[in-house]
Amino acid sequence: MSLYVYGVMPNSATVPTVAGVQGETLTTFASDGHTALISSLDGAQEIGTPDNLLAHSAVLDRVAAEGAVLPMVFGTVVPDEDALVEQVLAPRADLFEEHFARVGDAAQFTLQGRFVREQVLAELVDEEPEIAALSRTISGTSEDETREERIRLGELVVNGLERKAAGEADPIRAAVAPFALEVVEHEPGQADDVIELALLVERRRQAEFERAAEDLARQLAGRVTLRLLGPQAPYDFVSGA
Amino acid sequence: MSSTSTQARGGYLDRPHSSSLADVLNVILDKGLVIDAYVRVSLVGIEVLTIDARIVIASVDTYLRFAEATNRLDLTRQGGKGLPDMIGDMQEDGASKKTKGMLTGAKEALIGKKDDEDDDEEQASRPRRRRNDSG
Numbered sequence: 001m002s003l004y005v006y007g008v009m010p011n012s013a014t015v016p017t018v019a020g021v022q023g024e025t026l027t028t029f030a031s032d033g034h035t036a037l038i039s040s041l042d043g044a045q046e047i048g049t050p051d052n053l054l055a056h057s058a059v060l061d062r063v064a065a066e067g068a069v070l071p072m073v074f075g076t077v078v079p080d081e082d083a084l085v086e087q088v089l090a091p092r093a094d095l096f097e098e099h100f101a102r103v104g105d106a107a108q109f110t111l112q113g114r115f116v117r118e119q120v121l122a123e124l125v126d127e128e129p130e131i132a133a134l135s136r137t138i139s140g141t142s143e144d145e146t147r148e149e150r151i152r153l154g155e156l157v158v159n160g161l162e163r164k165a166a167g168e169a170d171p172i173r174a175a176v177a178p179f180a181l182e183v184v185e186h187e188p189g190q191a192d193d194v195i196e197l198a199l200l201v202e203r204r205r206q207a208e209f210e211r212a213a214e215d216l217a218r219q220l221a222g223r224v225t226l227r228l229l230g231p232q233a234p235y236d237f238v239s240g241a
Numbered sequence: 242m243s244s245t246s247t248q249a250r251g252g253y254l255d256r257p258h259s260s261s262l263a264d265v266l267n268v269i270l271d272k273g274l275v276i277d278a279y280v281r282v283s284l285v286g287i288e289v290l291t292i293d294a295r296i297v298i299a300s301v302d303t304y305l306r307f308a309e310a311t312n313r314l315d316l317t318r319q320g321g322k323g324l325p326d327m328i329g330d331m332q333e334d335g336a337s338k339k340t341k342g343m344l345t346g347a348k349e350a351l352i353g354k355k356d357d358e359d360d361d362e363e364q365a366s367r368p369r370r371r372r373n374d375s376g
Contacts, residue, residue: 007273050262057265073273088276099274110268121307121314135315138308147305154304157311162298189267191298191307198268210254217253227255229264235272 003078004041005088006059007071007233008034008096016062021052026059029081031089034096037063038084047075060233064107070099071233099238106181106202108237109230111213113172113194115161119223120192124160131156158191168224169195175216179209184236194224198236206231 004021011030020026020039028035037059041047056074063069078084125132134153138146165188172195177183180199188196201209210228217226260268297303 005276053265053270054260054262057260057269061260071273073275074270076273076276078276092276110264117310118314121311122318125311125315125318131311132315134308135312138312139316143305143309150308151301151304153311154301154306154308155299157307158298158303161307186268188298191303214254217255221253225255226253227257229257229260229268232260232268233273235269238274239272 001080002041002043003029003038003080003084004047005072005076005078005084006037006039006056007063007069008036008089009063009067009069010100011035013037013063013067013069016059016066018059018062019055020059021047021055023055029084029089031085032093034089034093036084036089037069041077043077047077057232061231064233065231068100068103068105069233070096070103070238071235103200103234103237104181104202105204106200106234107206107231108234109199109201109209109213109228110186110232111172111176111195111197111199112227112229113168113196113220113224114190114227115164115168115192115194116223116225117192120161120164121157123164124157128156128160131160161191165194168220172216172220172224172226173197176209176212179205179212182237200234200237201231 004024006020006026009028011034013028013035015026015028015037018026022039022042022045024039024041026037026039029038030036053074060069060071078087125135131153134149134156137149138153143150173183173185176197176199180201182200184198186196186198188194199209213226213228220226257264
């Protein structure tokens with residue numbers, strides 16, 4: 001029976017009562033000054049499933065809501081408790097301390113800003129004559145009939161969205177960054193994404209950070225929607241190990 | 242529950258109680274401490290999205306989708322097809338796939354693919370199409 005390892009916590013941490021990977025009960029194993037959050041794993045079953053990935057993140061985020069935790073990458077498995085001590089807890093105790101010092105009593109929040117499509121598309125049609133003209137050109141035609149015009153139109157729109165996003169992103173970043181110890185910016189995933197930030201926020205500042213995010217969302221409403229995930233484990237702030 | 246119920250919910254900020262599969266893929270997958278290559282299992286059954294997002298955004302497929310969306314919005318503003326229809330269609334690209342429960346579905350949600358039937362045929366042909374005569 002192998003052990004699935006979610007992350008490492010200080011020895012004082014409590015274990016959340018949520019189901020782990022493969023539905024297993026969470027337990028802990030302490031050694032060398034730190035506590036590993038683990039559950040038993042049936043190695044014969046496939047680990048890399050969507051359900052297990054969601055369980056991994058749900059467990060870590062639940063812990064992060066209450067206290068410090070250093071997340072392991074999804075799919076970290078050790079054969080037994082001896083290996084957990086010899087390969088993970090003992091040789092890396094100093095590294096874990098460094099990470100705890102960096103992360104401190106903070107959790108990650110992920111803030112995503114996305115354009116309200118109908119709003120910004122309308123702006124682009126109004127602002128750019130070529131977009132308006134091409135839009136009329138493809139009206140009532142099939143994709144095959146006006147393929148080149150459609151590609152040109154789409155390219156202009158996507159470029160326009162990118163330009164608008166650059167203008168929107170700065171004030172968003174400026175409004176929330178002061179509440180964070182560190183900020184990491186993610187690459188946009190879709191053409192109408194404005195910004196995606198991972199923010200490391202101390203627990204004592206969480207409430208004011210959330211209020212600032214809510215205020216910002218109200219200011220941007222109708223043009224940009226803001227989505228806030230968290231508290232999460234500090235996934236973006238334990239890299240470089 | 243105690244941790245989530247105390248969160249501020251003023252109404253404008255979208256504040257999901259838990260991360261969706263698309264969120265987890267996007268935000269979390271492959272992040273965290275790496276202990277050692279040998280203790281980390283391979284992600285069997287997971288098709289990891291490693292495509293650079295910028296390449297996906299600057300793709301013909303994305304251009305065609307946004308051209309269609311722009312045209313439909315334009316028609317709507319001139320009194321054509323109802324706006325709710327259009328928004329519904331656009332959102333289906335992302336939202337419906339998130340509930341599929343398969344990672345491939347979420348992967349497509351992240352990069353905004355259309356229906357699978359379309360893709361089998363169109364994906365095969367699109368990358369080979371020439372774009373250099375468009376400008």
